[in-house]
Amino acid sequence: MLQKYLKEKKKVVEDNLMELLGNYRDKYPEKLAKAMEYAVMNGGKRIRPILMYMICDLFDENKKSYDKIKEIDVALEFIHCYSLVHDDLPAMDNDDYRRGKLTVHKKYNEAIGVLVGDVLLTEAFGVVASAKNLEDKSKVQIISKLSEYAGFFGMVGGQFVDIESEHKKVEIDTLKYIHAHKTGKLLTAAIELPMIALNIENEKYQKMVEYSKLLGIAFQIKDDILDIEGNFEEIGKKSNDVENEKNTYPSIFGLDESKRLLQEYLEKARKIISDDFNGNQLFLELTDYFGNRKK
Template identity: 60%
Template sequence: MLKEYLSQKKELIEKELQKNLRKYLHPKTLSEVMYYAVMNGGKRLRPILMYMMCDLFQRSYDNIKDVATALEFIHCYSLVHDDLPAMDNDIYRRGKLTVHTKYDEATAILVGDILLTEAFNIIATSDYINDKNKVNVMSKLSEYAGFFGMAGGQFVDIKSEHIKVSYDTLKYIHENKTGKLITAAIELPLIILNVNQIRKEKLIKYSRLIGTAFQIKDDILDIEGTFEKIGKKPSDEKLEKTTYPSLFGLKKSKEILNEHISEAKKILKDFENNNLLMELTEYIGKREA
């Protein structure tokens, strides 16, 4: 059931991404690089979570489809910049050459800048969100993508290379660099759908648990994964990054991962129509890529 759902929603999301990308015609080369950066594969987990929120509350996808596109633009921008020589210096992403490797570094920086900027333009010009919710969504998204979220987490991550950091610092990195955009994927639809505060808080807690679980699993895959499955060469050891396995060992890291998954599933029991989210939560802990 989940496999079919993920496939269907990924196709739907990618149609929306392509529809938006068709707006950018000139300069032609820049348009091509944007397309390459966005349409180079990926699970589309964050926008899929947004669609799942609509299913959970039995609401139309029209409510969130523009924000889902915007969030995926921001995620793709973060990957383009994350791969740059000044950061992780990766040659491959999802089994393909990274943007700066295939094109050049300056173009990669500009394409990342454009994807971030255009994400907010997509929300601002959406016909499906009222003005009050546009302000609330853009405010929350800028918080989660910027200093108090992903960018702040990335900064601490870079400054933590080649040194051993504390568990508190590692948690900060994971909760911000990876976790905040996953929380955005849950919280932004709840804002648009006007979900009551108690239910919203429960699902935000759920998002934080799966966000941390997702990153712990990434740390594990950096050791156990193969290029064929994860689409890139492991980099954590090369950069001497502190990870859950480097702090706790592989066995304990897997136990912590399972604890987060179990706690997340407990929260979902308070909601009807939760079958797909339950399956997705399991998938996050067991994925191979």
């Protein structure tokens, strides 16, 4: 069920991305437009925008809300892709490959890599502001949340602490902060933003936000494990975590304990779905997918 859903919704998301990217295609400066498209359309699971469709299906059986999230899912994926472009830069992780292809700064050059990240982040907010099927009040709330989760109090803050923590041992609370902000905040956005668009304001809103936080930590722990156990053919990149002496769950707890902690977070997430969302099959399968994915 989940694999079929992921495949179907990935096509929807990528059609949306290509449609929005068409606003820049063949416009001056053409090379920047091409580099943007290269950064966005070079693969990826599209799990964050797909999560938005899952939320729509959870709260709106008639699927009439799909039009409300079309631009939001593009905006969030733009921000996610910008973060990957900057994360790969020589000043950050210095990666040559992403999803099995040359990173943006290797395909073009470092300056273009910086500018592609800049433009994707900036345009994301314009995409939401221009959304045709969102109320103005919802637009303001969504832009505010996107800014919070992508910026100082979210992903950038987590990335900063991650960079500052290289080549030194940190406390577990610092590692949790890095994971919760660097990775977790955009996953929370994927679940919270469509609920804002749908005007969901009940207790289930808070339960879903709690679920997203557990999923975000589990996602990063799994990434840390894959950086050790995965291979280039499966994950599409070579990890530099050891060379950069990055703090990860395996580096602090060891591989076996990291796997145990991963299952602990996933079990807490499963419990929320079972207890508060009638054991929704799609979300239960998604939770298991986060623990079993190979890339």
